[in-house]
Amino acid sequence: MTAAKSFADVARIIIGVLNEEDPEGKIPGAQWKWVQATLTNVALEVLLSNPDSPPSFTDVEWYQGQIKMIACDDERSVQLYKDAIAKVGDKKVIPSQPRARVWIPATPSQTDQIKQLIRTCNPNLPNGGWRFVKAFDDAAAESSVETKRATMQILLLLIKESIEPLAKSGGEINYGFTKMKVMANMSGADAGEHLASESE
Incomplete structure (x- = not known):
């Protein structure tokens, strides 16, 4: 799973969260809550490893219903989000529902x-x-x-x-x-x- 910069919107930077195991980068919407939970789980580790101001971003829904879009207020927020996503990247952290x-x-x-x-x-x-x-x-x-x-x-x-x-x-x-x-x-x-x- 990667966070890829797509375009800048005024002072905000929009990034898309992609699933590298899917050819189109799709993340099933029903599994996004598990991604969020795991991001929260690694947040302290990422922030303590990168001391300074906390990240500032807003969830801006889905792109074409498949790729999660996040609006970051600055480059530091982008980098922190990417660092956290890199730790989420292993598909095993997203539980499969029987x-x-x-x-x-x-x-x-x-x-x-x-x-x-x-x-x-x-x-x-x-x-x-x-x-x-x-x-x-x-x-x-x-x-x-x-x-x-x-x-x-x-x-x-x-x-x-x-x-x-x-x-x-x-x-x-x-x-x-x-x-x-x-x-x-x-x-x-x-x-x-x-x-x-x-x-x-």
């Missing part, structure tokens, strides 16, 4: 109804923080046209409190009058692609 690709019946298809059905049918499973990211159009894994019409695959972001109960049940949970398999995945592939759609 997620699962799940096959479910094609109806109901509305996000709220899907989440409500999961909550209602599994009162003892911590799932209030689960988030529906998207439904996949590609049903190639299914064997027949009829089955493709009857089912769909979705991506869910889970919460860590769900992992142990899911492991104990083999990932099987109730879904209406049937069951579905929710196998938690902790790697970053799916989330990196799709978290941005949930960031708003």
Whole structure:
């Protein structure tokens, strides 16, 4: 992750925070809070290593919804921010949220109804923080046209409190009058692609 100067605006300097592991520099909006938390964690170390006036800057939202923009009041603030970002750069400091690709019946298809059905049918499973990211159009894994019409695959972001109960049940949970398999995945592939759609 790097902080790159883009242009000067009167006396202020605008920098963009880029994700070096993404070809377009994108940072999923839903993960920005973890970047902020880690920046705060390294702030004292950076400031004590560079004694003088503290940095002065303002969050100026997102550029094209993908790159975080920060307005710094002076060159010192730019340098301190870059020093802090360099310490955040390891992707490991940004926790990955567990997620699962799940096959479910094609109806109901509305996000709220899907989440409500999961909550209602599994009162003892911590799932209030689960988030529906998207439904996949590609049903190639299914064997027949009829089955493709009857089912769909979705991506869910889970919460860590769900992992142990899911492991104990083999990932099987109730879904209406049937069951579905929710196998938690902790790697970053799916989330990196799709978290941005949930960031708003």
